[in-house]
Amino acid sequence: MTAIPLHFELPENLTATKFLKKLAKKIEVEITSQQYTIKSFYDSFDWRLYGADIVCEFNHSRITSQLNLINRKTGELIAQEKMQDIPAFSKDFPKGRLKTLLEQKLEMRALLPICQLPYEAYCINILNKDRKIVLRLQIDEHEFLTNTINLLPLKGYEKATKSISYLMKNIFCLKPIDSTVINSALKQQKRKAKDYSSKLTIKLKPEMPADEASIVIYRHLLQAMKVNEAGTIADTDSEFLHDFRVAVRRTRSGFSQIKNTLPAEVISQHADFFAWLGQITGLTRDMDVYLLSYKNYQQALPLSLREDIAPLQAFLKQKQQAAQKELAKKLKSPEYIKQLMAWEHYLNQPLPKKSKESNAKMSIKALADQRIWKVYIRLLKEANAISESTPAEALHDLRKTCKKLRYLMEFFQNLYPADEIKSLLKALKGFQTVLGDFQDYEVQELKIKQFSEEMMDNKTPSNTLLAMGVLVQYLDSMRCAARKDFAKQFALFKQAENKAVFKKLFAHKA
Amino acid sequence: MKIIATYNIKGGVGKTSTAVNLAYIAAENGYKTLVWDLDPQGASSYYFRVKPKIKGGSKKLIAGDRGLDGLIKATDFENLDLLPADFSFRNLDLVLDARKKPTQRLKKLLAPLAKEYDFIFLDCPPNISLLSESVFEASDILLSPIIPTTLSLRTLEQLKKYIKDSKLKHIQLIPFFSMADKRKKMHREIIESLAESHPDILETVIPYASDIERMGWERMPLGGYIKRGRSHDAYQALWQEIIRRTL
CATH class of the missing domain: 1.40.20.10 (CHAD domain)
Structure with a gap:
């Protein structure tokens, strides 16, 4: 079975506000927040999280600050926690799932900021008849990158995810993209993921003197x-x-x-x-x-x-x-x-x-x-x-x-x-x-x-x-x-x- | 993973609000948490605006062919999921009785969820039945809300005796006062006198309060609509006390 696309690119001329107006004509949406956010990516110096297919992002805005661990391949949210400051070491995190996961992956390594990306974040809920949230959407309006719309599926509400994904792709004709912007953010800073490893990878030719x-x-x-x-x-x-x-x-x-x-x-x-x-x-x-x-x-x-x-x-x-x-x-x-x-x-x-x-x-x-x-x-x-x-x-x-x-x-x-x-x-x-x-x-x-x-x-x-x-x-x-x-x-x-x-x-x- | 059952032989003592509010706090603290609504009345499912219905009903659920994971619904709150109730749960005893080793069933069904969740709350119906025996086998902690009345205390003693007689050594029984009305002299006296004679009863007392009753109107845990207040603080304190005592 092909995976349902969850991340889409908004065309250059389409702002988040314009898109939301269009969307509201099709389904009932509830805009929960709109805020200027700074997304900071974190990892150890030797990319232990990225190497384990985890993206660690700290989304910091005036109202809320949250650290998310996301599966780099599937976009699935693995763990999250509201926090104001990021401790350098996993041992100093508050007890919980996030700490356990970070301790396993980072061991003695410090969690360091890798790069930042400022954007305007629009958080939207899609509700059912009982006003229960069946899907969350987030539109990220970037200054230097193309704007994206991300579907954040909720367990047990796969039908809603499928139908909204269909709407994005086939009715709004949006282009599906990769789950995370970390690589684009790194590219902006002329960096690449895994640009350091303690393992030796020396390329030699056999006939070299x-x-x-x-x-x-x-x-x-x-x-x-x-x-x-x-x-x-x-x-x-x-x-x-x-x-x-x-x-x-x-x-x-x-x-x-x-x-x-x-x-x-x-x-x-x-x-x-x-x-x-x-x-x-x-x-x-x-x-x-x-x-x-x-x-x-x-x-x-x-x-x-x-x-x-x-x-x-x-x-x-x-x-x-x-x-x-x-x-x-x-x-x-x-x-x-x-x-x-x-x-x-x-x-x-x-x-x-x-x-x-x-x-x-x-x-x-x-x-x-x-x-x-x-x-x-x-x-x-x-x-x-x-x-x-x-x-x-x-x-x-x-x-x-x-x-x-x-x-x-x-x-x-x-x-x-x-x-x-x-x-x-x-x-x-x-x-x-x-x-x-x-x-x-x-x-x-x-x-x-x-x-x-x-x-x-x-x-x-x-x-x-x-x-x-x-x-x-x-x-x-x-x-x-x-x-x-x-x-x-x-x-x-x-x-x-x-x-x-x-x-x-x-x-x-x- | 810790499995916490909110249980009392008596009904109407605040089991569901305890399960729902403590699960909300655990999830807010970053723990992946699941509430399993085992009560056919489906009150916790109602609080989370989830339909009290599961595919195939209790028979298929207990047979365990499909696993529990596919039946779980995300709530509107981060880190917090729900396994909804179903009206067929009124026959859970009969369904369990038809299986081999019925008291082990729940434990077996929950085992695969250990990787995914840090806490699982079992919101149980009252009475001592085959289902509650299965709950006792599966749980690490039996959290028992008691109203400060003589009758409630009698049922607590019954429960203690039952746990002792059944040699359920793995389970930690944690009673606490719930729906306590400080305006009532009897409530005050019972709480005071029992604090000394029953050190196992938690110090935190959950008050009888209208904002807790409002959960049914708001259809969400207390923390979803109020961020401070007596009831809110009481549940926070209760959670901290449980964590201190068990982890």
Whole structure:
């Protein structure tokens, strides 16, 4: 069955008032309001709502302000709530359906204004004999876009929707259009939806010389750093710093893993800068992680202690803010700007036709095959050597090797069949999770112990310290569980099926 | 999803106005809410200007072949839907009796709506019957309006005993005073004396008021035509107290 058109465009010469006069001759309409409204679209920086086919619009007028979540594909209203201001984080929304939905989709990301659209909104009800509303209409009279008329169906009154839609299309000869104006509004501001994603999508050609491909990769990573810089400095949400750090780490990984493509002296000149960036961002990120884990910490405690842990959150917040302030200062420093510009300047220089670096003019596909296969074999060797009695350091080293492999595969993923490389990345991610958990729980256990010592000097209530003790115990049990799970997860990763795909994709030319 | 039944063995105690007004407040607070008018008299359907008629009547409804979703009507208020009554609901007991596990039917029928709604209010007819047993099985909260008279209190005790005897451990019985007339000495005395002896009774008291009676004239929940006043504030307070006690 074809869907009934619900959104129509009004011809240029037809104003809302003129159209309403025409409509009133055909059916009984009740105009409930006419008001100047500003529609602001909201989403996270990485478009989590749009990606989930949700449009979040805040319609603000003199009389009322309402936040709507709308299905981008069907135009169906998923949730709405009257509110005056939009909190930055879903956790700060009033309890209700809207909050639940936003929490699921946004997680730790802030809800940010994306673009605005002013318009005159006419709200109209279509009533039946009992004066019950059977359909709502809204005419949006825009200044810069064409005017639209939107049918807002009501459950159980499909017949009314169908007949009014027929009237619009066949009697008034209006043109059906897309359900949302978000894309037109973005276009006006020369933007496009999903113009940022933390996922790497680097387009490389297999025959591209490796030095040229390296430049493409580094430019992409530099761009990621630059777009996340302002949000990191402003501490808009913790993901800006996270993505900034990932771009730094990937660049550093590139320096060590895509070797001998760019001049060694250039790499060594900039490597120190990226190492410094890794170091100065570490403390703030650690504090962000503890704060993000706080809810889990609380849940891990017995009910009687859940309230007692609250001073830990305040302590973490204080530490995070101090670290963030320091970080922001460093990211605004002339030294940082100078070094970043130097790196950018280098990446924009034309490459020499000849290079003394051994891999510079090799095809990127051949180099990618070689590097990925080599690191994969190293990973298997390191993981195979791990037994129940192996010290934790070996697992930490293995975690680093996994990260190197992951970054290499992500840099070069478009050189390989999408479904096969995606399945390998998925398997690797699964394996990385257990190694990540093992190390994270260990570090957190040590850190919480250290924090409790610091807090002890600040006259912290004894029950808080008791709760932190219980938390340390919990983290320890989780660390042990991750350690036990290692063998199972490794067996899953090294299974013959994955091995065959690794071999097929990367080994033949290595 | 929480299922709240407004129920009392006695009739005329304010069950429908409670269901309709609390559902309106829940919806206004952003919760997707449904009112199921189980009373063949169709008073909640009337308040929402929806015809008390469903396709196929109670037989097809209870058979559950088509699901409840297709029978639901949007009200004139955001986030608030209604499953209308039907005159055939007068025979719901008989229809239920003809099914296997009749007391489980309502619960089964409501289960698919869990994703869509945050609150479902069941506006129940009076009496203890097979239908009310089915309502008890399906509900999380049994909200029982009581008029501050000795007879009403007797029925509350009967209900408590019934819940205990039937081992309905999942259900939370929440009684509150409804249609209380402060001009009546007996009403005042009963409310005062019971506040101490029955801590389970909510503190909020819904008054006997002409603006609540006006719902039938306006054909909409109280909040649809007045934005402040004693009755309006009382329902708001009642909702807040229920939320505090149950969520």
